Amino acid sequence: MFRHEDVQLLLERTRRLRLCFMWRVSGGAPLSVTFGVKAERRVSSEAQIELEMWEGRRSKRERLSEATPRALREALLRLDGSRTDCLWIEIEDLGALSIGGGPSGFVVASFPSDGSSSHVVTGDDDGTAIELQVGGQTGVYPAAMVLPATAAFDIAERFLVSGAFDPDLKWVEDCPVE
DSSP states (O other), rough: OOOHHHHHHHHHHHHOOOOOEEEOOTTEEEEEESSSSSSSOOTTTTEEEEEEEEETTEEEEEEEEOOHHHHHOOOOOOOOOEEEEEEEEETTTTEEEEEEEEEHHHHHHEETTOEEEEEEEOOOOOSSSEEEEEEEEEEEEGGGOEHHHHHHHHHEEEEEEEEHHHHSSSSEEEEEOO
C-alpha cells in the first residue's frame, strides 16, 4: 500500500512536471501540449485504460470510465505491486502499453498491433536484479528494466496523449513481429 507521504510527494512532482511534446496534427502544423494538470482532455474515442487486479489466482480488469491524463495518473497511483499490479492503455489499431509493478518500481512494455512486444530499459544492465510482481506473478527483473514511478508515469501519459510509442526511449524487443 502507498504511504501517504509518498502519494503526496508524487502528486506534487506531477503537478510541477511540465514536459513539452511536439507532434504534427493533420496538415503538418506543429502543436505543443503541456503534460500534467492542464492536459485533461479525452485523447480519443479509441483509447481505453484498464487496471488489472488479483484476488487469489484470479484476475479481473477494471475499465476506467474515461481515458484522460488525470484518470491515468489516479489509476497509476493505485498500482501497489500486490493486489493491483498492472495497468493497460489500449489504443485501437495501434496496440497497448502496459505498466506493471508498484508502488516504487515499474516495468513498461509495448504490445503493438503487429503482434510484437518490447520493454523499456534505462542505462546498461549491471547485473543487479529487482523482484517485482507484475501480472499476478513475482519475477526478477534486471535493474535497467525497473523504472521509478515518475519515469513510468511520464511514458504512460505520453503514450495516451500522443497515441504513439515514444521512439526516443530505448525499447528492447521481447517478441518479433509475427
